[in-house]
Amino acid sequence: MKIHEYQAKEILAKHGIPVPVGSVASTPREAAKAAGEIGGKAVVKAQVHAGGRGKAGGIKVVSSADDAAKAAEGMLGTQLVTFQTGPEGVPVRRVLVEEAIDTDRELYLGMVIDGASQGVVAIASSAGGIEIEEVAEHTPERILRVSVDPVLGLQPYQGRRLAYGLDVKPELVRPVAELIGNLYRVFESYDCSLVEINPLVITEDGRVLALDAKLSIDDDAMFRHGDLAGLLDAEQEDALELEARQADINYVKLDGDVGCIVNGAGLAMATMDVIGAAGAAPANFLDIGGGADEEKVSKALQIVLSDSSVKRVLVNIFGGILRCDVAARGLLLAAEAMPNATRPMVVRMLGTNADEGRHILSGSSLDVTLVDDLNQAAEAIKAAG
Numbered sequence: 001m002k003i004h005e006y007q008a009k010e011i012l013a014k015h016g017i018p019v020p021v022g023s024v025a026s027t028p029r030e031a032a033k034a035a036g037e038i039g040g041k042a043v044v045k046a047q048v049h050a051g052g053r054g055k056a057g058g059i060k061v062v063s064s065a066d067d068a069a070k071a072a073e074g075m076l077g078t079q080l081v082t083f084q085t086g087p088e089g090v091p092v093r094r095v096l097v098e099e100a101i102d103t104d105r106e107l108y109l110g111m112v113i114d115g116a117s118q119g120v121v122a123i124a125s126s127a128g129g130i131e132i133e134e135v136a137e138h139t140p141e142r143i144l145r146v147s148v149d150p151v152l153g154l155q156p157y158q159g160r161r162l163a164y165g166l167d168v169k170p171e172l173v174r175p176v177a178e179l180i181g182n183l184y185r186v187f188e189s190y191d192c193s194l195v196e197i198n199p200l201v202i203t204e205d206g207r208v209l210a211l212d213a214k215l216s217i218d219d220d221a222m223f224r225h226g227d228l229a230g231l232l233d234a235e236q237e238d239a240l241e242l243e244a245r246q247a248d249i250n251y252v253k254l255d256g257d258v259g260c261i262v263n264g265a266g267l268a269m270a271t272m273d274v275i276g277a278a279g280a281a282p283a284n285f286l287d288i289g290g291g292a293d294e295e296k297v298s299k300a301l302q303i304v305l306s307d308s309s310v311k312r313v314l315v316n317i318f319g320g321i322l323r324c325d326v327a328a329r330g331l332l333l334a335a336e337a338m339p340n341a342t343r344p345m346v347v348r349m350l351g352t353n354a355d356e357g358r359h360i361l362s363g364s365s366l367d368v369t370l371v372d373d374l375n376q377a378a379e380a381i382k383a384a385g
Contacts, residue, residue, distance in 0.1 A: 001217045003231045004047045006096045008215035011190065012197075016182045019210050022098030028069040028076070034097035035068035043101075044071040047094040049236040051131070051214075052082035058092070061100060068097055091235050101211060106199035107166055108132055109180065111148075111187045113194075120148040120187060122180065124162045128199035154184035168202065175208050190228070191221030219245065240284075240303050247299045249288055256281025258381060259304035259313040259343070261297070263288050263322050270374075271316045278378040280385060283310045290321040297322075297330025298337065305334065305341040312344045312384040314377060319351030328357035335366055346371060346380040 009019040021038055024047065025031040035042040046058035053059050058080050060071040072095045079089030106128035114121035124144045127135045135142055144165040146158045159177035168176050179200075187195045196214040203209060217228065234242055244251030250265065258275045262268035265287045272282045284307065288300045304310055317327045327349070335342050344367045349357045361368045369380045 001219055001222060001228075001232055002049045002236070003215055003217070003228075004049070004094070004096075004233065004236075005045065005213055006047060006094070007231050008213035009210065011186060011215060012183075012210055012213055015186050015189075017179055017186070017197075017210055018208060019213070020098040020101055022096055024094050024096050025072060026076070026094050028073040031072035031095055031097050032065040032069035035062060036065040038097075038099045040064045040068075041100045042068055043098050044068055044075070045096045045098065046075045046080050046092045047096055048080050048082075048085075048090045048092060049233070050080070050082045050084040050090055052084055053080065056080055056082040058082070071095075072097075093233075093235065101201060101209065102204045103199075103201040103211070104204045105168075105202040106211075107168075107201070108135070108196075108198045109162075109183065109200045110194070110196040110198070111183060111192070114147065117147045119150040120154075120184070122146045122148060122154065122158070122162060122184065124166055124180075126166055128201070132196075132198065148184065153188065154181055156181065172202065172206070172208060179208060186215070190215070191218045191224060192216060193218045240306060244286070244300075244303050247296065247303075249286065249296065249300050249303065251287075251300075251303060252285040253307070254282050254284050255309075256283045257309050257311040257385075259283045259307065259310040260286050261288065261300050261304060261313065261315045261317075262286060263290055263292065263317055263320075263327075267316060267318060271314060271377075274374045274378050275314060275381060278381040280381055283307055288322070292322050292327075292330070294326055294330040294333055297327050298333035301331055301334035302338055305338050305343065310343060312346070312381065314381060315345060315347040315349075316374075316377070317347075317349045317351070317357070319349065319354055319357070323353040324349040324351060324357030325353040325360060326357075328360035331361065331366070332364055335364070342366065344384040345369070346377055346384060348372070348374070348377050 006024045013019050023034045025034050041063050044060045062068045075092045080092050081089035108125040108128040110123045125142050127142045148154045159180040163173045163176040194216040197210045199211050201211045238253050258280050262271050268287045275282045346369045348371050371377045
C-alpha cells in the first residue's frame with residue numbers, strides 16, 4: 001500500500017526524522033492559511049502517488065499566502081499527468097504546504113527489499129534530487145549499498161559508513177547516521193517494501209531534513225497494521241488493482257494487450273516471458289493462487305476482460321489444489337457474466353483433472369485454443385494477435 005508524502009512525513013517525524021514545517025490543505029483557503037503560518041514563502045506540492053511532480057507542474061514555490069492559494073487552486077481538482085501516471089493522470093485532492101528550504105546539498109536515501117541478499121538493502125547517493133534509476137544508469141559509482149542482516153538489523157557502524165560515503169561534514173556524520181538508523185526502524189516497524197527520501201537535504205544552516213518521502217507498506221502485512229488502513233487513498237489506486245485486492249487476487253496492471261490468468265507467481269512470471277518471446281506484451285500479472293474456487297477464477301477473468309487494452313487472453317493452469325475442471329467452470333462463469341466482453345483465449349491446462357477441464361472448454365461457445373505446452377501457447381498468441 002502506497003501512502004501520500006504528507007502521511008509518510010508524519011510517520012518519519014514520529015520516529016525522530018526531521019521534516020520541514022508544513023501542513024496539508026484541501027482548499028485554496030486552507031493553503032493560504034498554511035502558508036501564512038510559516039511566513040508566506042512556501043512550497044505547494046500536489047499529493048499524488050506518483051513521481052515526477054515537479055516537471056509536471058505539481059510543485060510550486062510561492063512567496064505569499066495569496067500565491068499559495070492560487071497555486072493550490074491550479075492543482076486541486078485536476079488530473080496530474082507525470083511520466084509515472086500514464087496519459088490519464090491521477091487526481092489531486094490535497095496539497096502539502098511547506099516551508100521553503102535553502103539547501104546546501106541534496107542527497108538520496110532509500111531502503112528496499114533485496115531478493116538477492118534475502119533482506120533489506122540500504123541505498124544512499126550524493127546525487128539526491130535525481131531519479132535513482134537515472135543515477136544507476138549513468139553514474140553507478142555514486143550509489144552506495146549496505147546489506148542489512150535480517151536478524152541483527154542495521155548496525156550503527158553501517159549508518160556511519162553510509163554517512164562517511166556521502167562525504168558529509170564531520171559534525172553531520174552522527175546526525176546522518178542516526179537518521180539512517182531511524183529510517184531502518186520505520187522500515188522494519190511498518191513492514192515496508194520501500195522507504196525513500198529524495199532528496200535528503202543539508203540546509204545552509206546545517207540542518208538535515210527529509211524534503212520528500214515515499215513509503216510503501218507490504219500488502220501482505222496490513223493485517224498487522226489496522227491503524228494504517230485509513231491511509232489508503234483509493235482514488236490514487238488503479239481501479240482494477242483495487243478490485244482485485246478486495247477479491248484477494250494478486251493483480252498488477254501492465255502496458256501490453258495479452259491478459260494473463262495463472263495459478264502461482266513463478267508460473268505467472270514464466271507465462272509473461274512466453275508472451276514476450278511471442279513478440280507480444282502482457283497486459284497484467286495475475287496469480288489466482290492455488291486454492292481458488294470457481295467464483296475466484298470467474299472474478300479474475302472478469303477483471304482481465306474489464307481492461308479495454310486486452311485483445312487476447314492466455315490462461316496457464318497447473319492443476320493441484322486448484323483442479324483444472326474447477327478453473328474451466330470458473331472461466332465459463334465469467335463468460336456468462338460478461339457475454340459482450342469475451343476475447344480469444346489460449347488455454348494450457350496440466351495436472352489434476354486436466355482432461356475434464358479441457359473437455360468443458362472445448363464443448364463451450366468460447367473462442368478457445370487449447371494447447372499442450374508453452375511453445376504452442378506462444379504460437380497461438382501470435383495467431384490470435
